[in-house]
Amino acid sequence: MINKAFSFCLTWALLLISxxxxxQQQDTESGAVNQFxxxxxxxxxxxxxxxxxxxxxxxxxxxxxxxxxxxxxxxKNNL
Amino acid sequence: MxxxxxxxxxxxxxxxxxxxxxTVKIPIIGTNGQSSRGLFFHxxxxxxxxxxxxxxxxxxxxxxxxxxxxRDVYASSAAGIxxxxxxxxxxxxxxxxxxTWGGTLTDDPKQMCTAIAILIYMxxxxxRLSIHDIDKRARISAVFNIFAFALLIPLTYIIxxxxxxxxxxxxxxxxxxxxxxxxxxxMVLYPAFIGWTLLSVWIYSLVVRYKKLELKNIFK
Numbered sequence: 571m572i573n574k575a576f577s578f579c580l581t582w583a584l585l586l587i588s589x590x591x592x593x594q595q596q597d598t599e600s601g602a603v604n605q606f607x608x609x610x611x612x613x614x615x616x617x618x619x620x621x622x623x624x625x626x627x628x629x630x631x632x633x634x635x636x637x638x639x640x641x642x643x644x645x646k647n648n649l
Numbered sequence: 650m651x652x653x654x655x656x657x658x659x660x661x662x663x664x665x666x667x668x669x670x671x672t673v674k675i676p677i678i679g680t681n682g683q684s685s686r687g688l689f690f691h692x693x694x695x696x697x698x699x700x701x702x703x704x705x706x707x708x709x710x711x712x713x714x715x716x717x718x719x720r721d722v723y724a725s726s727a728a729g730i731x732x733x734x735x736x737x738x739x740x741x742x743x744x745x746x747x748x749t750w751g752g753t754l755t756d757d758p759k760q761m762c763t764a765i766a767i768l769i770y771m772x773x774x775x776x777r778l779s780i781h782d783i784d785k786r787a788r789i790s791a792v793f794n795i796f797a798f799a800l801l802i803p804l805t806y807i808i809x810x811x812x813x814x815x816x817x818x819x820x821x822x823x824x825x826x827x828x829x830x831x832x833x834x835x836m837v838l839y840p841a842f843i844g845w846t847l848l849s850v851w852i853y854s855l856v857v858r859y860k861k862l863e864l865k866n867i868f869k
Contacts, residue, residue, distance in 0.1 A: 617671045624667055628660050631851065635656075638858045645865060 586621060656851050662844025666690075669837045676831050680749045687745045688830075689837050693845035694738030700846050701731030701853060702770070706798035709791035721787035722864065724794060726856040728773055734849060735767045750815050759809035759816045766804045769797045 587603055607614050670689035678685065705727035712720035742760060747753045754760070773793050780786035809816065830838065 613671055617668055620667050620671075621664065624663060631855070634855055635851075638855060638862070641862055642858065645862060 583622065586618075655847055659844050659847030659851060662840045663848060666693075666837055666841040666844055670841070673833055673837055675834055684745060684749055685834070687741065688834060689841050691738060691741040691745060692838065693841045694734050694741060696842045697734040697845050697849035698731045698738060701727045701734065701849060702798060702801060704853070705731060706794055709794040712787060712791045716784070716787075718783065718787060718864075719861075721783075721791065722857060722860045724791065725774075725777060726860060727853055728770060728794060730849060730853045730856060732767060732770045732774060735763075735770065739763060739767060746815075755815060757815040758812050759805065759814050762804040762808050766797075766801045769800055773797055 666689055670686055675685050705724045708720045708724035743753045746755055773790060776793055777786055777790050
């Protein structure tokens with residue numbers, strides 16, 4: 571379960587970075603992602619931090635939603 | 650999966666708000682500087698709070714018409730989530746005020762009145778804890794909730810407009826007047842309202858389902 575969640579998070583983080591990177595000009599010399607996150611007073615680093623925190627909370631909510639659904643189903647079958 | 654579309658919409662909208670909220674071009678005015686971006690995160694907390702308190706008072710009124718205990722579960726869950734978002738809004742507001750108004754707790758009427766309104770709702774939650782008989786608890790807290798909502802509107806909407814406030818546009822119609830808020834900021838602000846409200850409804854639905862499971866013997 572933990573392994574699954576971790577790989578899911580990692581995939582999403584990498585996906586996000588690649589999407590953000592494509593929105594900027596490609597810079598072959600020092601890496602587009604690196605260049606992008608160092609631009610404009612490094613505000614994009616903070617955007618990334620908040621996106622990760624928010625996605626963490628969302629994953630927690632989805633997990634909670636599923637757990638409650640499972641409990642509801644079990645209650646229904648017991649009655 | 651089809652009935653979960655609004656949860657996905659909430660996630661996408663808030664993600665958009667987080668990314669655009671930091672990168673969109675905003676006008677730099679006075680002592681605010683870049684902190685004007687707080688608008689995208691501070692104001693939606695209040696929208697969530699008002700939504701939840703409206704849901705709460707509606708269900709309290711419905712409880713008093715038929716004495717259905719499910720309505721009490723809806724009302725108390727919504728009041729709890731509403732208070733949670735109210736505290737988040739107040740906390741973000743005091744942080745913002747510290748660096749733009751020169752004080753964490755200022756003599757701004759909106760800030761003070763909001764603090765009183767949140768305290769009234771906290772009293773509602775404490776009142777519920779003090780009564781063990783569930784029918785009595787439901788009735789008394791439903792009546793209290795109606796008075797709390799009746800105080801919320803004058804405290805947070807009417808009084809702050811009658812006196813001078815540090816909040817922008819306080820004497821007029823704040824935010825929605827076409828000259829008060831920059832057009833680019835509105836492109837982020839309105840999706841923020843919708844996204845955060847949907848997110849609060851999601852959290853609310855989870856709490857309701859949890860409480861229903863907890864009280865399943867009563868609802869059988």
